[in-house]
Amino acid sequence: MRLLTPKQVNIVDQYIESLGLPVSHLMEQAGRSVFEVLHTYIEEIDGPKGVLFLCGIGNNGGDALVAARLLTEMPEVTPYVVVLGNPKDGSPLFQQQWKMVHTLEDTITIVTNEMMQSNGNVIPSHILRDVSLVVDGVFGTGFHGELPRQIGAIFEQCKEWRSNSETRKCISIDIPSGVNGLTGNVDVSSFRADETITLLAPKVGMLFYPGRERVGYMSIGSIGYPFPHHALRESVHNGPEIYWNKADSLSVEARSPLAHKGTNGHVYILGGSPGIYGAPILSAEGALRSGAGKVTIVSGADNLDALRSLSRPEMMIRNCNDAEQLDGNSTVVIGPGGGRSNSDRKHLLQWMQSVTDSHMVLDADGLIALSNDVSLLKQCSYTLGKKGYAVVVTPHLGEFSALTGIHIREIYNDPIGYAQAFAKEYNVYVVLKGQPTILATPFGRVYITTIGNPYMGTGGMGDVLAGVIGSLLNQEQDPMNAINVAVYAHSCAGDIALDDCGPGFTPTEVAQRIGRVLRTIDGYKPVLPL
Known part of the structure; x- marks a missing residue:
């Protein structure tokens, strides 16, 4: 609308x-x-x-x-x-x-x-x-x-x-x-x-x-x-063209009956460091629950045992030094639980520069690392954009303030304007999280999602969203549509979790309800039996 x-x-x-x-x-x-x-x-x-x-x-x-x-x-x-x-x-x-x-x-x-x-x-x-x-x-x-x-x-x-x-x-x-x-x-x-x-x-x-x-x-x-x-x-x-992101405006491409794990997309999640191992796990959970064909968490050798102990069996765990070459239908989510030490930041920035054949979602510690050298973002979007891949940044107000150098209070007075300007300057999709959540596209359109509730304001909720975005980018031809569906599904799942669980529901419980939302969106239809 x-x-x-x-x-x-x-x-x-x-x-x-x-x-x-x-x-x-x-x-x-x-x-x-x-x-x-x-x-x-x-x-x-x-x-x-x-x-x-x-x-x-x-x-x-x-x-x-x-x-x-x-x-x-x-x-x-x-x-x-x-x-x-x-x-x-x-x-x-x-x-x-x-x-x-x-x-x-x-x-x-x-x-x-x-x-x-x-x-x-x-x-x-x-x-x-x-x-x-x-x-x-x-x-x-x-x-x-x-x-x-x-x-x-x-x-x-x-x-x-x-x-x-x-x-x-x-x-x-x-x-x-x-x-x-x-x-x-x-x-x-x-x-x-x-x-x-x-x-x-x-x-x-x-x-x-x-x-x-x-x-x-x-x-x-x-x-x-x-x-x-x-x-x-x-x-x-x-x-700007500004739209209200609502259920009646959403649809997705129907999944082929011949689809398999290779065609349904591979989400790589780079993150995990002492004390915040749950972040990449939650991101992986979001990716799995939104239909990713494969999900791999990539981290340093010292983190692998901890990640394996927390992960689901459907999640693959890889050493960042031994990770396989990214395949052609993939998204790399960089930042959940990535750490903020100097060595962590250096490592995250190196990964951003190494991605050449994949969509890229930058979240959490990836955004903080990037705030020291935002010019790198233009390099990434230029390199990936030439091949038709999208770069998505998913900041909350604090992270967006770090990226832009603009005080939170000033951003709050014109969030659409600042998000739109950033998206155009860096040729990226900006998902500015909050109530409402704003999606600013690099070509001038803006979408506003108003569902969701205050009880989603808890650690790990954004990690789940990053995983859902990463998953749907692989499944949809149009990145804008993929991100809109992801933001809507995540927010609506939060409202369902509030109804089912009451206040105090967890990010995991939100991820578990993503599928219930997706099946209500036109295009997610079961294959009819013979």
């Missing part, structure tokens, strides 16, 4: 206007989408059927006024309208809708400035007692910074009103007011919605915390025009 940045919303608006379509028609359709959702809530209300609309003076407020006007068709409903700003300063479309609302003053109650001022510049309490729905149409996707004090006070009042009854609901139009549509940053008093009716497509900031907590349930509202993909592609100001 395509996502929109605030800048892209403006591009879409300008494109539709350039077609000569009446923009007022789009506002009418957007308002009707809001009305239809409100109608569903109203039908289930046993208490008072008043609906309070909080309107800004831009087009977001105009959408709210359309919905308020349409509600007058329901005689049992009393719409209330509060305009937060001077209507005379409103957008042309807002003013057009404002004039129409004034013709319906017998059926729409306009809460005047005088009424607000007499109640301390917040909503009069007797009005809130008469409503069961509050609709936020104050700010749209362009909001950033801080809310005006009065608006923040009104939103806090709505939050308290909502908390006093389970039957009361708060609804936002397009995006909750006070949420940044690009970053998900919020004003402390931003509107908290039970449902957000986002128009045309979700906005990027709605998928990032803390904004995501303000969105509630997300539904998609129509504006009466299909998503103009071509208009965004042709715009020089477009920015």
Whole structure:
């Protein structure tokens, strides 16, 4: 599913206007989408059927006024309208809708400035007692910074009103007011919605915390025009293509009935050092559970006995000095438990330079080793890219900070931008782990995976993911698709583990559930018996 940045919303608006379509028609359709959702809530209300609309003076407020006007068709409903700003300063479309609302003053109650001022510049309490729905149409996707004090006070009042009854609901139009549509940053008093009716497509900031907590349930509202993909592609100001990585957008190539361990890919995992032998084992477990034909852990001679004692019988253990030549359908995962001593780092970097005929996934200690000489990454991606192999880096925020030299706090304010810039500069796929997880591709596309849960924040979880990515890179022609499936499957398996095991589940238990997720993705179908 395509996502929109605030800048892209403006591009879409300008494109539709350039077609000569009446923009007022789009506002009418957007308002009707809001009305239809409100109608569903109203039908289930046993208490008072008043609906309070909080309107800004831009087009977001105009959408709210359309919905308020349409509600007058329901005689049992009393719409209330509060305009937060001077209507005379409103957008042309807002003013057009404002004039129409004034013709319906017998059926729409306009809460005047005088009424607000007499109640301390917040909503009069007797009005809130008469409503069961509050609709936020104050700010749209362009909001950033801080809310005006009065608006923040009104939103806090709505939050308290909502908390006093389970039957009361708060609804936002397009995006909750006070949420940044690009970053998900919020004003402390931003509107908290039970449902957000986002128009045309979700906005990027709605998928990032803390904004995501303000969105509630997300539904998609129509504006009466299909998503103009071509208009965004042709715009020089477009920015990245950003997609929501969801189950309904995933598929894989069906495995041939003639497949065997040689065709299903060989994952080599380079790592293992005293005290952290479990890391490569977990990575190998992830690779096995996602269908790798063969899995080999490669490490130093002093580590082999410890690794053998912890490994499964399906995992091969090899001395790094005696490892066989990589075959043509393989991925090398470098870093899990690789160690951080000077000799460990030197060894990891040497392996990166030695890989010439394989996909490569760099994780954990491999990333820390690379942070001392990031230019090596360009060399690796150039060498492997010429032969059609992908290089994938899988950092969390701390590791990404080490790679880029940028403070975590700064990355947190624009993770998509930094991940995308790094992917393009080094011609690699960046899997920036977190909530959500971001996949930035070297050709400009970005994918966001929002499933997963906080109980996955434990040592070893990333090692499993690295193994799953390594395995699927061998099984899929398109690296981007392989990585998206891997990230989704790993995150979803974490949610299943939480359901099955409760908090405190382990990375091994997540790996064991990878197959249950993969079988739900189109392409993983059993061969029919004769």
